[in-house]
Amino acid sequence: MKFGQPSTLPRWAQLTLLPVLNLSAALLVTGLVTWLIGENPLECLHLLVVGALGYGEGIGYTLFYTTGFIFVGLAVATAAHAGLFNIGGEGQAYLGGLGVTLVVLSFDHVLPFWILMPLCLIGAMLFGAGWALIPAWLQAKRGSHIVVTTIMFNFIAYSLMLYLISHHLIEPGSQNPTTREFGHNAWMPAMSDMLAAIGLTIPPTPLNASFLVALLACVLFYLVVWHSRWGFELRTAGSNEHAARYAGIGVSTVIIVAMCVSGALSGLSAVNDLLGSTHRMNVGFTNGIGFVGIAVALMGRNHPVGILLSALLFGALTQGGLELSLDKPVITREMILLIEGLIILFCGALENLFEPFLASLFARFTQRK
Amino acid sequence: MTDFAIELIGISKSFGAVKANRDVEMRIAKGSIHGVIGENGAGKSTLMSILYGYYQADSGQIRVNGKDARISNSQEAIRLGIGMVHQHFMLVDTFTVLENIILGAEGGFVLKKGLSSARDHLLKLNTEYGLDVDPDAVVGTLGVGLQQRVEILKALFRGAEVLILDEPTAVLTPQEADHLFRILRTLREQGKTVILITHKLREVIDITDAVTVMRAGTVVGNVRTSDVDREKLADLMVGRKVNLKVDKADREPGEVVLDVKNLGLVDHRGVKLLQDIGFSLRAGEIVGIAGVAGNGQSELMQVLAGMLEPTSGEVEYKGQSITHLKSREPKAKALRRLGIAHVPEDRSREGLVKAFPMFENAILGYQDDPRLMRGTMYNRRALIARTRTLIEQFDIRPGDPMLRAGLLSGGNQQKVVLAREIFANPDLLLVGQPTRGVDIGAIEFIHKRLVELRDAGKAILLVSVELEEIMSLSDRILVMACGQITGEVAGNAATTTELGLLMGGGNKQ
Numbered sequence: 001m002k003f004g005q006p007s008t009l010p011r012w013a014q015l016t017l018l019p020v021l022n023l024s025a026a027l028l029v030t031g032l033v034t035w036l037i038g039e040n041p042l043e044c045l046h047l048l049v050v051g052a053l054g055y056g057e058g059i060g061y062t063l064f065y066t067t068g069f070i071f072v073g074l075a076v077a078t079a080a081h082a083g084l085f086n087i088g089g090e091g092q093a094y095l096g097g098l099g100v101t102l103v104v105l106s107f108d109h110v111l112p113f114w115i116l117m118p119l120c121l122i123g124a125m126l127f128g129a130g131w132a133l134i135p136a137w138l139q140a141k142r143g144s145h146i147v148v149t150t151i152m153f154n155f156i157a158y159s160l161m162l163y164l165i166s167h168h169l170i171e172p173g174s175q176n177p178t179t180r181e182f183g184h185n186a187w188m189p190a191m192s193d194m195l196a197a198i199g200l201t202i203p204p205t206p207l208n209a210s211f212l213v214a215l216l217a218c219v220l221f222y223l224v225v226w227h228s229r230w231g232f233e234l235r236t237a238g239s240n241e242h243a244a245r246y247a248g249i250g251v252s253t254v255i256i257v258a259m260c261v262s263g264a265l266s267g268l269s270a271v272n273d274l275l276g277s278t279h280r281m282n283v284g285f286t287n288g289i290g291f292v293g294i295a296v297a298l299m300g301r302n303h304p305v306g307i308l309l310s311a312l313l314f315g316a317l318t319q320g321g322l323e324l325s326l327d328k329p330v331i332t333r334e335m336i337l338l339i340e341g342l343i344i345l346f347c348g349a350l351e352n353l354f355e356p357f358l359a360s361l362f363a364r365f366t367q368r369k
Numbered sequence: 370m371t372d373f374a375i376e377l378i379g380i381s382k383s384f385g386a387v388k389a390n391r392d393v394e395m396r397i398a399k400g401s402i403h404g405v406i407g408e409n410g411a412g413k414s415t416l417m418s419i420l421y422g423y424y425q426a427d428s429g430q431i432r433v434n435g436k437d438a439r440i441s442n443s444q445e446a447i448r449l450g451i452g453m454v455h456q457h458f459m460l461v462d463t464f465t466v467l468e469n470i471i472l473g474a475e476g477g478f479v480l481k482k483g484l485s486s487a488r489d490h491l492l493k494l495n496t497e498y499g500l501d502v503d504p505d506a507v508v509g510t511l512g513v514g515l516q517q518r519v520e521i522l523k524a525l526f527r528g529a530e531v532l533i534l535d536e537p538t539a540v541l542t543p544q545e546a547d548h549l550f551r552i553l554r555t556l557r558e559q560g561k562t563v564i565l566i567t568h569k570l571r572e573v574i575d576i577t578d579a580v581t582v583m584r585a586g587t588v589v590g591n592v593r594t595s596d597v598d599r600e601k602l603a604d605l606m607v608g609r610k611v612n613l614k615v616d617k618a619d620r621e622p623g624e625v626v627l628d629v630k631n632l633g634l635v636d637h638r639g640v641k642l643l644q645d646i647g648f649s650l651r652a653g654e655i656v657g658i659a660g661v662a663g664n665g666q667s668e669l670m671q672v673l674a675g676m677l678e679p680t681s682g683e684v685e686y687k688g689q690s691i692t693h694l695k696s697r698e699p700k701a702k703a704l705r706r707l708g709i710a711h712v713p714e715d716r717s718r719e720g721l722v723k724a725f726p727m728f729e730n731a732i733l734g735y736q737d738d739p740r741l742m743r744g745t746m747y748n749r750r751a752l753i754a755r756t757r758t759l760i761e762q763f764d765i766r767p768g769d770p771m772l773r774a775g776l777l778s779g780g781n782q783q784k785v786v787l788a789r790e791i792f793a794n795p796d797l798l799l800v801g802q803p804t805r806g807v808d809i810g811a812i813e814f815i816h817k818r819l820v821e822l823r824d825a826g827k828a829i830l831l832v833s834v835e836l837e838e839i840m841s842l843s844d845r846i847l848v849m850a851c852g853q854i855t856g857e858v859a860g861n862a863a864t865t866t867e868l869g870l871l872m873g874g875g876n877k878q
Contacts, residue, residue, distance in 0.1 A: 227746045232729065232736050239722045245676055246711070246719040247734040248702025363385050 096267020128267020
């Protein structure tokens with residue numbers, strides 16, 4: 001027998017009001033910290049927002065960061081729908097970079113752009129998926145916990161890549177652990193150039209065609225997860241494993257495929273960086289992107305629209321934060337990390353902090369009506 | 370004028386917009402056994418939780434022994450002499466009976482002193498009420514019936530004068546239930562008051578002195594048991610005329626659909642879950658499997674539905690061996706395609722994904738159906754249309770295909786599962802606990818549909834712990850105990866006593 005269910009928030013409030021409230025709380029605490037170190041919080045906030053969204057170049061950079069975050073956010077969300085917590089986005093993105101680099105270094109002399117670029121995307125996805133496959137297989141067939149194995153695989157990826165870059169892929173004669181510059185036919189078209197072709201002028205930034213690929217990925221993600229049979233099986237296995245077995249769904253197959261798709265999406269984030277911006281592979285180019293992906297998916301509630309919005313938020317934070325730290329030397333990169341951390345804390349871990357309060361407010365309101 | 374142990378006056382309690390209890394009036398005479406019946410969601414549990422201090426009433430009064438009482442937690446309820454035996458026992462398996470009983474009432478830092486004084490008290494209670502429990506037995510090794518008695522002892526040890534039992538017979542064999550009732554009668558003789566929450570009408574008639582009938586959060590009747598019969602209680606509970614009898618004409622069964630031989634299942638620890646199971650099932654026949662929960666029925670169903678692989682024996686379906694299938698797809702899927710449908714025992718765990726809307730639950734297990742596809746994507750219109758058909762055929766309420774399945778009542782969840790499986794037009798239907806947690810109105814409906822299927826020439830294997838259900842639906846009854854079939858009885862010749870003996874493991878035929 002069930003007791004009466006306590007009333008919950010209406011869906012629209014859960015999707016809009018709650019995140020806004022959580023975000024405000026995070027900003028409030030950040031403001032407090034800023035004030036404690038002797039800066040004016042409002043001024044800092046102003047600088048941050050203007051730096052991220054106030055002028056063309058800033059917006060370009062914000063969207064460039066957003067692109068990578070969308071890929072890793074979708075990656076984490078794919079695994080989450082299968083009930084898996086993929087913490088290995090970082091390593092998978094790093095290995096995706098290896099896939100891209102190997103394709104480019106092998107073929108950028110011989111193949112034209114239109115053939116090379118699809119190969120790069122495939123290389124990124126294959127290597128990312130491959131790196132996710134091993135933990136996936138271990139989880140599905142041997143029950144090794146995916147959280148533990150994917151974390152370990154991040155460390156393995158760091159070491160492996162450091163070795164490969166510094167011993168094999170390094171530009172001959174270079175002192176820096178970095179590959180040679182990629183040929184121009186392996187450069188993702190910059191958004192400014194593409195728009196210039198149709199007569200629109202925007203300032204040149206690293207924002208490139210990967211952004212369009214990311215948007216496409218969002219649409220595909222939605223269709224596959226909510227409208228395809230595989231998506232149905234994925235969500236069933238993730239929501240209720242017993243029901244999945246009952247329904248004749250091969251749960252271990254779902255786990256393996258979901259993780260490979262997740263790894264492939266992480267891998268794609270490397271394309272944005274390597275082919276869109278640096279045009280070479282440096283050690284540690286991923287710079288924690290896989291972990292931001294967790295926050296993006298968490299905040300975006302594993303839905304492409306939410307992921308797009310939260311990727312935008314984190315993109316803006318990254319860009320605005322960099323600008324802010326240029327203007328205010330007291331606000332270091334660590335301060336920006338603190339803001340990100342607080343946002344993750346309030347929007348992810350403490351997601352339901354204000355929920356009971358809001359719910360009772362709503363209950364009172366609806367009763368009075 | 371009678372003395373009342375408990376008086377509940379005008380109790381109301383809401384959870385958000387849901388009014389779980391509305392202006393409930395109930396007076397329970399001292400030294401009586403008082404039944405509280407009602408369908409699921411009628412507010413019985415909420416009311417008892419208020420009495421035991423888990424919830425506070427929004428308004429209304431509680432009087433214990435004629436005195437106003439404010440019960441804001443279970444400690445206060447215990448202090449007032451109210452004890453509760455929960456449906457799910459609150460015992461530590463690895464502790465002895467004695468240790469469990471003094472848990473939370475250890476009486477000081479040094480355990481030994483408390484233990485020895487408790488032991489004397491316990492032994493006294495034990496003999497006084499004929500409970501027959503060994504204080505040094507480890508609880509985990511005791512049967513369910515005994516564990517329940519430990520719970521009763523625990524309440525008595527804390528000085529309970531009023532004992533609330535929540536669905537106490539749900540887990541017992543008929544014999545164990547009889548034993549429990551003997552204990553309850555002894556308690557009554559000794560002047561204790563017993564409140565029995567149940568949905569089984571027979572129990573209410575058998576043992577209670579007075580009954581409170583609840584429906585939709587309100588009391589619809591406070592009656593003396595001697596003044597009513599089962600039909601009248603059922604009508605009160607549901608609020609309309611109910612037909613408790615299942616109309617079922619005799620019917621000559623057809624071809625053998627399912628043939629099971631020497632089926633065995635051993636789990637990874639080497640425990641024999643199923644042993645030497647053999648029976649056959651014909652078209653147009655309902656075979657019921659009776660037994661106390663946890664005696665291998667669930668495993669048998671899972672093996673037959675392809676969710677578990679048997680470790681020995683043979684299963685033939687329409688003359689074809691389905692013991693092991695050599696296919697890449699999961700076995701449960703392959704068997705569904707052959708026409709075996711399965712209504713799982715635990716619908717909320719296996720039969721549904723509660724977080725999914727109804728239209729997705731309507732295709733669970735049939736997600737490959739090409740009629741649902743448009744290209745590689747689902748045709749959402751086809752999904753919704755199918756769901757509407759199911760809603761219409763089974764009168765699922767509320768009939769909104771977009772509604773999350775978890776928000777449906779137990780009865781309507783069950784209807785979704787049943788509707789989905791029957792829609793597939795199977796030749797063999799495996800049905801586990803079709804009416805567990807389902808209200809009487811829906812039970813009547815579900816039973817009718819099962820008999821219709823049988824009359825349409827389908828083979829039905831029915832597993833249920835409700836003996837009444839098994840006896841009224843089955844053409845033949847198999848009884849399972851400890852993973853074995855302990856006997857077979859013709860449906861129309863079965864008696865509770867005979868089945869009960871077989872369920873206890875009785876003499877194997």
